[in-house]
Every structure is written in C-alpha cells, then in structure tokens.
Amino acid sequence: MRFSLLKLSSFSIIISISMALFSDLELAKSASPDYTNLIYKGCAREQFSDPSGLYSQSLSAMFGSLVSQSTKTRFYKTTTGTTSQTTITGLFQCRGDLSNNDCYNCVSRLPVLSGKLCGRAIASRVQLSGCYLLYEVAGFAQISGMEMLFKTCGKKNIAGTGFEERRDTAFGVMQNGVVSGHGFYATTYQAVYVLGQCEGDVGDSDCNGCIKNALEKAQVECGGSSSGQIYLHKCFIAYGYYPNGFHRDPPSSNTYGSSGSSSSSGTTGKTVAIIVGGTAGVGFLVICLLFVKNLMKKKYDDY
Template sequence: MGFSTNPFSFFLFSLIFFTNLELIPLVESASDYTALVYKGCAKQAFSDPTGVYSQALSALFGSLVSQSTKARFFKTTSGSGQTTISGLFQCRGDLSNADCYNCVGKLPQMADSLCGKAIAARVQLYGCYVLYEVSGFTQVSGMELLYKTCGTTNVAGSGFEERRDAALQVLETGVVSGHGFYTTNYEAVYLLAQCEGDLGDSDCGDCVKSAVQRAQVECGSSISGQVYLHKCFISYSYYPNGVPRRSSSSSSSSSSSLSSSEGNTGKTVAIILGGAAGVGFLVICLLFARSLMKKHDDL
C-alpha cells in the first residue's frame, strides 16, 4: 500500500510527527567513565631480570579484570615472598556490571603505559580505578590528598557557598547511610562520594568529611570540584539552571566538565523544533490550498 499523497493526510502525519518529536525527552549525554582523571606512579621501579614481578603483576591484573564482571570492588594478592604484589580495583557504585568490566578492562594496559615497572601505581578513571603495590611499599594515610581539581568558573554572591556547603553536609551524611557510596541532587548541586570498598562506615564518614573540608577551602567559589584522597573521593557540580537529567547509571559521574549553560539545551532544541514544525505547517497549508485550486480549475 503506497503512501497517500492526499494533502490533508500528509498534514495529519506531519502534525503527529512534529508533536511527538518535540515531546521526546532531552537527556544529557553520559560523560566518558573510562576517561583518565589522574595517575600516580612510584618513582622506584622493580628490577625484574627473571620476569617474576611481571608474571605476578600480570596474574594480579587478570584476577582483577575477571572479578569486575560480578563485583564493583575486589582486593587480592599475587606472587609470593618478596615478589608478592597486592592490588585492588573499584568501580563507581552506580555502574552496571558490564560498564564496570569495560572500565576495569582498560586499566592494565593504561597502568603499563603510564607507569611502566613502577613498584606501586594507581590509575584513576572517572568510573573506576586500580591500585597495586609490591610487598614492602611504604603505606600512606587514608586521608592523604592524591588529586584535586576545581572548576574554572566562579559563582559570585547569590548565596552559592552556603548552598554548596549545605549540599556537602547532605553528602557527608548520605555516604554513611549509603555504606560507602552516595549520589544525589540538592539545591541545584549534583553530588557524589565513594569510599574504598573495605572501609567501615565510621572511617568512610571521616574520610569524606576531610575531603569536603579540602574542597571548601581549596575550591572556594568554584562552580565544581573533585577531591581524591587515598581512601575516598568526592565530586560536586553546581548547575544554576538545574541539574541535567542523566540517561544512564554510568552517566552519573563526577562531571565537572559539563558547562552550567547546558541546562538550556532543552529550551534551545525545543525552539528549533518548534520553528521547523511551523515551517512544515506553512508548507502543508500551501500544498492544501494549491490542491483545492487545482480541483476548482478542473471543474
């Protein structure tokens, strides 16, 4: 059955098409959870003339990647004696098993290319991280600052810092009740916090509180901030026009790179679609009038 060329039928089809198109919900595209945030490599490299360290590290990575299909946190060791290497991976709490596996699967090659044969290394992506260290490596405090970044845009006045501080207070409470992972929107601020998987609720709360204090001092009136301590990290982003909707679990990342102006995307697209619908309506009316005139001439 061919498509009807009747102008009125075409008009109804076009009207329905444009109406449905305008009603399609607009969602923010997910930030890349496999993008590199930072890397930390020990200055000392292991001497490996027989390849025992390389074999132990390869076995460790293999175990971590295989476990990422069913867990978001896993800690293990490989090798023996002086060649023992301990390591762990952790995925963000809102990643699916498939996304976690995809994220962790990229870490072994990245660790090798970024840190080589370092006796200890940590590679942090937006959605996951891996950490390994050779036996005897000096331990660091769980509160030690590893990395922080603050948004380049500042929000002056309008009670921003009070609103941000209130949101961060909610984050401190939420990560404890969430047993190590928490994300929420509060007063146009998108928040996320996560602690290392084997950290108890009390220690997790203390770690996040320390990260929050650093963010308040070091990021000041910045529109966004990310603070990574050894045992936890936090992220916040302020959206004056409202926190954009996220299309999937993996999109709930610490997305400080998203501009606050993106909140206007839906309005812009709606205007464009409305204009297109208006033009289409005008063309349809002209075609309809032309058809009527043609029928009148034929009579």
C-alpha cells in the same frame, strides 16, 4: 519544468539524508560514556628489576583476577606472588552507580593504561571517571588514608550568589548518605549535584571521617568554584552546579572549565571519534551528490 521538479526532489532527498546522518552523529556523541576519561595517575619512581620474570607473572595474574571480578562486583582486592619478595597487592573499585557491564568496561582498560602511564613502577594508581586501579609490591611505604592525591576545581567562580550555602547543605546530606549507604551516595540539592565514595574495605566510621576531610578540603581549595573533585587515598568527592538541569554523570573536570592536572585524553578520544564520524558522513554525502548529479544528467538528456 520536469527538470526543476527533479532538482527540487533531489535536493529534498539530500537534505533528508544529511539530517539523518548528522542526527546519528550527535546521538553517537551524546551516547559516548565519559566514565573512562582519565582523571589522574600516580606512579612510584622506583621501577622493579625482573630478570626472572616473576614480578611480571604476578602482575599479569593480578590484573587478570581484577578484570574478571569486575563483571560481578564493584570492589575487589587480591594478593598474588609466589614468594614474599614478588608479592603484589592490587585492587579496583568502580563508582557505586555503574552497572556490572560498565564496571567491567572501565576496569578492563586499566591494566593497559597502567603499563603505558607507569611502566614497571613498583606501585601504580590510575583513576578514571568511573573506576580506579591500585597495586603495590610487598614492602611499599604506606600513606595516610587522608592524604590528598589530586584535586580539580572549576574555573567559574559563583561565590556570593547563594551557591556556597546550597553546596554546603548538599555536602551535609551527601556525607550522611555515604555513611548510611556504606560507602557510596549521590544526590542533588537545588541544582547542586554531589557524589561521595569510600574505598570498599573502609568501615563506616573511617569513611565518615575521610568524606568529612574531603569536603572540608573542597571548601578551602575550591572556594566558590562551580565544580570540584577531591581525591584522598581512601575516598573521593565530586560536586557540580547544574542550573539548567540535573546531569546523571558526576561533575567532570570540564564543568564550567577546570584548573588542575587532570588529563584530557578522554576528551581527545571523543574528539577523534567525532572527526572520523563526521568525515565518513561528508564522504557519504559527496557520493549521494554525485549519484544525484548523474541521475539528473540522464533525465535531462532523455528530456
């Protein structure tokens, strides 16, 4: 009888420990930020020659300036270089709803990512879910602010359900909001979440035109898809349908699946973290089981 009670008590302890352990893992998973997920990268084909190291010095100084400014503003543009030939213009922008701390955490990843993804390209743009970084050496060919850089559309098509009408109404509200909000606006309308943002140095009129262009492209490119993201050179929009409740973060490329060239590196990183956490949890559980087993053996021998 004593052995049975001890066994039952030990089993209860193990269950309690397991529940607490995996509850913590789920909490850690849900608390993981997704604003650092890689969306896309754009790299110039030409690499710069740098025998004197001047380009590297300019680039390093520019990165340092951008990262330091990200602690106090969501948009910053600067130019570095000792000569006209080594001048580099760079900027970063964070999503308008990110805190200063989140903005810094996002931007501080970009210099390393730019180097890994684009090497010594004379121009580079790296877009994460919550921020992006762009730099160009002097003389790099400029492109239209309306040029589409990247798109992704959800795989789930819900056309004909009234979704498109709700989405288009939300689009209209968001377009007006971006202009009145001077470059950023996010809202939800009948379970459709929409977000729009223009580059920080774009005026209200040009911002309105850019957002309008992006929304029209979303209607054409994504049709009845339940989610989508359209990135133009000077602005971007994102939308998603959340029938089960509002989600704070912008629609990701994973909303009901996606089609496009978005990277999955952010998701992979989360998966690795969960696997490592789960492995540690199982290891701890095994230690607990061995401890209880030894305790039970001692009690049984005494009995």
